[in-house]
Amino acid sequence: MTEYTGLTVTRMDGVATIQMSMERKEGAGDGTQSHRSVVGRALNDLRFDNSIRVVVVTGEGDVFYASPPGRPRMENRDPAEDWDLTQGTQFTFQTIIEMEKPVIAKVNGRASSFGASMIFACDFIVAAEDAPFGDSHIGMGDGDLFPMGRADNGTVPGDGSNAFVPLYLSPALAREYLWLARQFTGADLARMGIINAAVPRAELDAAVDRMAQALMRRPPYALALSKRAFNKFVADRFNQTFDLAWSYEALNFYQFGRYRAPRGTETL
16 A cells, blocks of 8 residues: 555545644654645545545644744745645645545644645535634734744745635635635634534544545446536636746745845835
């Protein structure tokens, strides 16, 4: 059975669960690159595993996915590493969109940036009521729940959220979420009808199991082709948006690396 660095993949009665580990080891990098590429490879393998009907993506402990505080982002970037990061991110999202099996995001805890984007790429979202959602790209260091990078930096949300978030939130709320780094809990999003359900943390496993079993009772080929048809517009949105937003974020890296100044006072 294939092993995936930073992930645990379990299979039981037609349902596969991908659990991302948030363990950080000194000198071993932050795990972001491996998650962005390895999740896609695991999903792609499951796509062609005919014993699997439903896929669940989740995190570990009280973290679904969050980049660690203080991770350097703006300079000393390796082009080969950036290429792998780009390819891995794009491949993961495309696989979620295109695989004919439904993917459930089981949001066990805080989710930000790439992790939050991945949630909104999934077909169903079930969250713990107190799980915080946020995109901290523009709100870096602005007192939010997900401090990352330096406090004088903010970047374009380039890792998928510009593609997926407007499919769920109204334009007004999507702008608050992305441009002002506004945060919501699972309970907030469920109350607004944006995600499928939010439940107490102790009930999350059971809620996801019920959804997976309901999907398992549907005719497999009808469900597969229904997802393929439904996700045509999701794929169109992703293809129109991802490369542009990712490129603009890369431009921000160059700008901040070249013009060092407090946030909001950059001069060209």
